[in-house]
Amino acid sequence: xxxxxxxxxxxxxxxxxxxxxxxxxxxxxxxxxxxxxxxxxxxxxxxxxxxxxxxxxxxxxxxxxxxxxxxxxxxxxxxxxxxxxxxxxxxxxxxxxxxxxxxxxxxxxxxxxxxxxxxxxxxxxxxxxxxxxxxxxxxxxxxxxxxxxxxxxxxxxxxxxxxxxxxxxxxxxxxxxxxxxxxxxxxxxxxxxxxxxxxxxxxxxxxxxxxxxxxxxxxxxxxxxxxxxxxxxxxxxxxxxxxxxxxxxxxxxxxxxxxxxxxxxxxxxxxxxxxxxxxxxxxxxxxxxxxxxxxxxxxxxxxxxxxxxxxxxxxxxxxxxxxxxxxxxxxxxxxxxxxxxxxxxxxxxxxxxxxxxxxxxxxxxxxxxxxxxxxxxxxxxxxxxxxxxx
Amino acid sequence: xxxxxxxxxxxxxxxxxxxxxxxxxxxxxxxxxxxxxxxxxxxxxxxxxxxxxxxxxxxxxxxxxxxxxxxxxxxxxxxxxxxxxxxxxxxxxxxxxxxxxxxxxxxxxxxxxxxxxxxxxxxxxxxxxxxxxxxxxxxxxxxxxxxxxxxxxxxxxxxxxxxxxxxxxxxxxxxxxxxxxxxxxxxxxxxxxxxxxxxxxxxxxxxxxxxxxxxxxxxxxxxxxxxxxxxxxxxxxxxxxxxxxxxxxxxxxxxxxxxxxxxxxxxxxxxxxxxxxxxxxxxxxxxxxxxxxxxxxxxxxxxxxxxxxxxxxxxxxxxxxxxxxxxxxxxxxxxxxxxxxxxxxxxxxxxxxxxxxxxxxxxxxxxxxxxxxxxxxxxxxxxxxxxxxx
Numbered sequence: 001x002x003x004x005x006x007x008x009x010x011x012x013x014x015x016x017x018x019x020x021x022x023x024x025x026x027x028x029x030x031x032x033x034x035x036x037x038x039x040x041x042x043x044x045x046x047x048x049x050x051x052x053x054x055x056x057x058x059x060x061x062x063x064x065x066x067x068x069x070x071x072x073x074x075x076x077x078x079x080x081x082x083x084x085x086x087x088x089x090x091x092x093x094x095x096x097x098x099x100x101x102x103x104x105x106x107x108x109x110x111x112x113x114x115x116x117x118x119x120x121x122x123x124x125x126x127x128x129x130x131x132x133x134x135x136x137x138x139x140x141x142x143x144x145x146x147x148x149x150x151x152x153x154x155x156x157x158x159x160x161x162x163x164x165x166x167x168x169x170x171x172x173x174x175x176x177x178x179x180x181x182x183x184x185x186x187x188x189x190x191x192x193x194x195x196x197x198x199x200x201x202x203x204x205x206x207x208x209x210x211x212x213x214x215x216x217x218x219x220x221x222x223x224x225x226x227x228x229x230x231x232x233x234x235x236x237x238x239x240x241x242x243x244x245x246x247x248x249x250x251x252x253x254x255x256x257x258x259x260x261x262x263x264x265x266x267x268x269x270x271x272x273x274x275x276x277x278x279x280x281x282x283x284x285x286x287x288x289x290x291x292x293x294x295x296x297x298x299x300x301x302x303x304x305x306x307x308x309x310x311x312x313x314x315x316x317x318x319x320x321x322x323x324x325x326x327x328x329x330x331x332x333x334x335x336x337x338x339x340x341x342x343x344x345x346x347x348x349x350x351x352x353x354x355x356x357x358x359x360x361x362x363x364x365x366x367x368x369x370x371x372x373x374x375x376x377x378x379x380x381x382x383x384x385x386x387x388x389x390x
Numbered sequence: 391x392x393x394x395x396x397x398x399x400x401x402x403x404x405x406x407x408x409x410x411x412x413x414x415x416x417x418x419x420x421x422x423x424x425x426x427x428x429x430x431x432x433x434x435x436x437x438x439x440x441x442x443x444x445x446x447x448x449x450x451x452x453x454x455x456x457x458x459x460x461x462x463x464x465x466x467x468x469x470x471x472x473x474x475x476x477x478x479x480x481x482x483x484x485x486x487x488x489x490x491x492x493x494x495x496x497x498x499x500x501x502x503x504x505x506x507x508x509x510x511x512x513x514x515x516x517x518x519x520x521x522x523x524x525x526x527x528x529x530x531x532x533x534x535x536x537x538x539x540x541x542x543x544x545x546x547x548x549x550x551x552x553x554x555x556x557x558x559x560x561x562x563x564x565x566x567x568x569x570x571x572x573x574x575x576x577x578x579x580x581x582x583x584x585x586x587x588x589x590x591x592x593x594x595x596x597x598x599x600x601x602x603x604x605x606x607x608x609x610x611x612x613x614x615x616x617x618x619x620x621x622x623x624x625x626x627x628x629x630x631x632x633x634x635x636x637x638x639x640x641x642x643x644x645x646x647x648x649x650x651x652x653x654x655x656x657x658x659x660x661x662x663x664x665x666x667x668x669x670x671x672x673x674x675x676x677x678x679x680x681x682x683x684x685x686x687x688x689x690x691x692x693x694x695x696x697x698x699x700x701x702x703x704x705x706x707x708x709x710x711x712x713x714x715x716x717x718x719x720x721x722x723x724x725x726x727x728x729x730x731x732x733x734x735x736x737x738x739x740x741x742x743x744x745x746x747x748x749x750x751x752x753x754x755x756x757x758x759x760x761x762x763x764x765x766x767x768x769x770x771x772x773x774x775x776x777x778x779x780x
Contacts, residue, residue: 207591207601214600323721324714331713334779374772382764388776389724 034164037081037138038073039122042066042094042146043111055203056146057093060213061307061379062344065203066094067101068149068216071305074104076153078160080138083125084146085118087111101304119143140164149212150199220276220306221376224249225269226256227279229289237315237354238280241365245278248369259289263296270300276376277310286329287312294340294347303344309376310340310347313368318353326351327387337385348375349387364390424529424554427471428463429512432456432484432536433501445593446536447483450603451697451769452734455593456484457491458539458606461695464494466543468550470528473515474536475508477501491694509533530554539602540589610666610696611766614639615659616646617669619679627705627744628670631755635668638759649679653686660690666766667700676719677702684730684737693734699766700730700737703758708743716741717777727775738765739777754780 042056056066066084073082082105086094091108098106109125111118127137140163142156162168203212224245228238238256245254255274257265269277277297279290290312302308312333316326330349337347352368355361368390375383432446446456456474463472472495476484481498488496499515501508517527530553532546552558593602614635618628628646635644645664647655659667667687669680680702692698702723706716720739727737742758745751758780765773 201595201597205591207605210604211597211601214604215597322718324718327717328712328714331779370772371776374768374770378764378768378770380764380768382760383773383778386761386776386778388773389721 033078034139034160036079036140036142036160037083037126038079038142038144039109039119039126040066040069040073040082040084040144040146041111041115041118041122042084042090043087043115043118044147054090055209057090057097058203058209060209060216063101063305064097065149065209065212066146067097067103067305068212069144069146070098070103070106071101072149072151073144073156076156079142079156080105081126082106083109083122085109085111085122145202147203148200149203150201150215152199155200216306217377217379221252221379223253223255223272223274224276224278224372224376225266225274226254227259227266227277227289227293228256229259229280229282234280234282234315241278241280241313241352241368244362244365244369245372248366249373259292263292266293266296270296270302273302275302275306275308277308278313278372279310280313280315283315287333290347294345297345298343307344307346307379307381309379310345311372311375312347312349314349314351315354316351318355323351323353323389327389330387333387334385341381341384346375346379346381346384348384350390351387352390423468424550426469426530426532426550427473427516427528428469428532428534429499429509429516430456430459430463430472430474430534430536431501431505431508431512432474432480433477433505433508434537444480445599447480447487448593448599450599450606453491453695454487455539455599455602456536457487457493457695458602459534459536460488460493460496461491462539462541463534463546466546469532469546470495471516472496473499473512475499475501475512535592537593538590539593540591540605542589545590606696607767607769611642611769613643613645613662613664614666614668614762614766615656615664616644617649617656617667617679617683618646619649619670619672624670624672624705630751631668631670631703631742631758634752634755634759635762638756639763649682653682656683656686660686660692663692665692665696665698667698668703668762669700670703670705673705677723680737684735687735688733697734697736697769697771699769700735701762701765702737702739704739704741705744706741708745713741713743713779720777723777724775731771731774736765736769736771736774738774740780741777742780 042054044056045054056069057064059065060068070082070084073079082103084094084106086108088110091110094108097103107125109118109121112121122143123141126141140160142159144151199215201208203209226238226242226245228234242254242256245252255269257269259266277293279293281287281289290310294310297303297308297310314326314330316323330351333347333349340347350368350371353364355364371388371390432444434446435444446459447454449455450458460472460474463469472493474484474496476498478500481500484498487493497515499508499511502511512533513531516531530550532549534541591598593599616628616632616635618624632644632646635642645659647659649656667683669683671677671679680700684700687693687698687700704716704720706713720741723737723739730737740758740761743754745754761778761780
C-alpha cells in the first residue's frame with residue numbers, strides 16, 4: 001500500500017486510487033482503532049545529497065531533519081511506539097537527538113545491510129524478541145521514510161485504516177520508495193493506493209533541504225503575537241502598530257495580548273506555539289515588558305523545537321530624545337541577545353521614530369512592518385542583538 | 391531525445407543512456423556546429439503551484455523565473471534565436487520582461503490550445519512563414535521548458551550534437567516532460583537519452599520556487615569583493631578583516647581590491663559579476679570609498695539581473711569616539727539606501743568596534759563576519775539602510 005507521493009513518484013499507469021473521503025466512508029463507523037506502531041528506516045548515507053552528513057541528520061534551522069519527522073509522527077497520539085533504525089555508528093547521535101528534542105515513545109534498532117533488512121530489524125524490535133524489550137506487539141505498523149517530514153496525521157490515519165481493512169502485510173506499508181514496483185505487484189491483490197498530499201515528499205537532493213527549510217520557516221511565521229503593557233501611555237501606539245501590521249502582513253495572523261492579569265494572554269500564545277513576538281516597551285521602563293516576556297519564554301521551553309523571534313520595540317519621539325542616546329542606552333541588549341541565542345531565542349530591537357507628521361509616521365510604521373517581516377521570515381541568528389531603526 | 395532529468399522523471403525501465411564524454415567522443419572532431427535555435431513553451435497556467443501567477447512568471451529575488459531560463463540559454467552563444475511561446479494575455483508581460491532584463495535574441499509566438507500546438511507555433515515562427523519575420527531556419531531546434539532555469543551549456547551542447555548525429559526530429563527535442571512515453575516510443579528508433587545533471591530539474595511545486603531561490607542565492611554568494619583604500623591608516627584593519635573573512639567564510643572566495651589606480655581592481659570585479667561588496671571606509675572621510683563604489687556599480691548596470699549587496703564598513707575606536715555619535719553621523723545613509731534599493735542595490739552599514747584588547751577584537755571581527763554572511767546569504771531588502779554593530 002502506497003500513498004501516492006505526488007511529484008516524485010509517478011507510476012507509468014495510474015494504479016487504483018482511493019481518495020481520503022472514500023476511505024473514511026469505507027471504514028466502519030465506530031470501528032475500533034487498531035494498535036499502531038511505526039518503523040523509521042534511517043540507515044541511509046545520503047549519497048545523492050552531495051553532502052557528507054546522511055540526509056536524515058542534515059540540519060534545518062539547526063535541528064536534524066529526522067527530528068522533524070519524529071515530531072510529525074508524535075503528533076498522531078495513536079502511534080504507540082516509534083522505532084528508528086540507524087547504523088551502529090549513528091546510534092549515539094540519534095540518542096542525543098532524542099534527548100535534546102525530547103522525543104517520546106521512540107526506541108532504536110540497528111540497521112541491516114539493506115533497507116529491507118533494516119525494516120525487518122525494526123519490526124523485530126516491535127514484536128519484542130529481545131529480552132527486556134518493553135514494546136508491545138502492534139496490529140498495524142507504519143513504515144515511514146525518515147526523510148519525509150511533512151506527512152500529516154490525516155494521511156497516516158488513512159493508511160492505517162486501509163491496512164486494517166485490506167490486510168496488507170506490515171512489510172508493504174512503505175511510503176513512497178519502490179512504489180511503482182509495489183503498485184504493479186499488488187495491482188490485482190489487496191494493495192490500495194492512498195492519495196497522498198503534495199506535502200508528502202521526500203528530501204532527496206540538496207535543494208530539497210532548502211525547500212524544507214523554507215516550508216518550515218513559513219509554517220512557523222503564520223502568527224505574530226503583539227505584546228503590550230496596558231498602561232495608557234503606549235496603548236495608543238500599540239494599537240497603531242497593530243493596525244499597520246494587520247494591513248501590511250495580510251497573510252499573517254496578528255494577535256495582541258496584554259502583559260498583565262497574571263500574563264494569561266501571553267501564556268496562551270506560548271501554549272498555542274506562537275514562535276514570533278513583537279514586544280512593545282513603555283517609554284520610561286526601558287526593557288521591563290520584554291524582560292517579562294523573555295522569562296516566560298525561557299520557562300516554557302518553547303524554543304526547543306524552533307527558534308523563537310522576539311522583536312523588542314521602542315517608540316521614540318525623536319525631537320525630544322536623540323536617537324543616538326536611545327541607541328546607546330540599549331547597547332547592553334547585545335550581550336543579552338548572545339546568551340539568548342544559545343537558548344534558540346533570537347532577540348533584536350526596533351526603534352520606531354514617532355514624528356508629529358502623520359504621513360511620515362505612517363512611512364515609519366510601514367518600514368517597521370517590513371523590518372519585522374524580514375526578521376521573522378529569515379530567522380537569521382547572525383543578526384541577533386542588533387538595534388534596528390524604522 | 392531526452393536528457394534524463396534526474397529526480398523528477400524516472401522511466402520504469404532505464405532507456406539507452408549515453409554519457410557526456412561518450413557523446414563528445416562520438417561527434418567528429420572539427421565537425422561543423424549546426425545552426426541552433428530554441429523554443430520555450432511558456433503558456434502553462436501553473437495549476438500545481440497553488441498560486442495564481444503562472445509558474446514561469448513567479449518572481450525569484452523579484453525577477454520572473456522565465457528570465458533566469460532565458461539568461462541560461464543566452465549563455466550558450468551558439469543558440470542563435472530563442473522563441474518564447476506565451477498566451478495572448480501574457481504577451482505584454484513577456485515583452486516587458488525582455489526589455490527590463492535586456493534579453494537578446496528573443497522573439498515571441500502565441501501559445502496554442504495544447505503544449506504541442508504551442509511548440510508547433512514556436513517552430514513556425516522559426517521557419518519564418520510570417521511576413522516580415524527575420525528569423526532564419528535553423529538546423530537544430532531545442533525545445534526547452536521555461537521552468538527549468540538551471541540547465542548548463544554542456545548539456546545543451548550534448549543534446550544538439552546528439553540531434554545532429556541521430557537525426558531526431560525537431561519535435562522530439564523536448565526536455566523532461568512525457569519523457570517516459572517518448573523513451574518508450576523511440577526505444578528502437580533513433581532516440582537517445584542524454585544524461586542530464588541533477589540541476590536540470592523543473593520548477594513544478596511551490597516548494598520548488600523556494601529551492602530555486604536558495605540555489606540562486608547560493609550561486610551569487612560565492613564571492614565577496616573587499617574594497618579598501620590604499621592609505622596607510624586603514625590598510626592594517628583591512629588586512630585583518632580580510633584574514634578573518636577568509637577564515638570564517640571558508641566556502642566563499644574573498645578577493646580584495648584597492649580603490650585607486652583608476653579603480654581597475656573594482657572594475658574587474660564588476661566585470662566578473664561579483665554581487666557582494668564589503669567596502670572599508672577610512673576613519674575620517676566618512677563615506678568616500680563607498681560612494682565611489684556605488685557610483686561604479688550604478689554605472690555598470692550589474693544589478694539588473696541580481697540584487698547587489700554592499701556593506702559599508704567602519705572601524706571605530708570606541709574609546710575615542712562614542713558609538714552613538716558615529717551612528718548619528720551615518721543616519722543619512724538610510725535615505726540613500728532607500729533610493730539604491732529601487733536600483734536593486736542593497737546597502738547596509740557595519741560598525742566594527744576596534745578595542746585594544748586583542749581577544750575582544752577577534753570576537754568583534756568574527757561577529758562582523760557573521761553579520762556580513764547574514765546580509766549576503768539572505769539578501770533581504772527589508773534590512774537595507776540599517777546600521778549594524780559588531
